[in-house]
Amino acid sequence: MSAIGIKIHKPDGEHDLGASKFFGAPVLPAGWLDRFSDDVIFFAQIRLTDIAALDKENRLPHTGYLYLFLDVEMIYEYQVMAYYYDGEPNVVVDDFNEIEPRFAHLNEDWLMSFEPADDAADGIKLFGVPTSGYETDEELLLQFDPLAADIGFLDNIDGYAYFFFEKDSRNIDDIRFVIDRS
16 A cells, blocks of 8 residues: 655645645535534645545545545544545635634645655655554544644644544545544
C-alpha cells in the first residue's frame, strides 16, 4: 500500500477556493448547510482528482470531493462527519468555524499538495500505517500531525490525530477519529 504525503501551506493572495485544504472556507454543494450544528467544524476538503494519480489502489473515488467535518461538542471525543460529493460544489462558506469559539481561529485556508510517501512516513498523509504504531484492524485514511502542521489545531498534544475506516470498505460513513498521544 502506498501512502500519499500531504504538504500544507497558506496561500499568497487569491487562490482556487475548491482546492484541497484544511480548515478555512469549505466549498459545498447547495443545500448542505442544514447538515451542520453549531458544534461542527470544517476540517478538510479533498478534491479527489488531486490524488487520483497517486491512489494506484483506488481506495477513494477519483472524481468529486471528500469532506471531513468534526462534531467537537465533547473535548477530544470528536465525531467525524464525512461526506462524498461527486460533482463540483458551488457554495463558499466563509467563517464556517467561527461559530465554535474554541476553533474560531481556523478560518484561513491551508492548501494541500500531494506526493508519494512511504507507508510509515511521519507528518501528514493519506493511507499507509500510523506513525505512532497505533494498532487497529481498520485502514488509515488520514494521519494529521498537529506539530508538523503548525495550524493551531490540537497543537497542545504530542501525538497524532487519525481518521480510520473499515478495511476493504468504501463506505465513508464509517470513519472514526482517534487522538493518539505519544
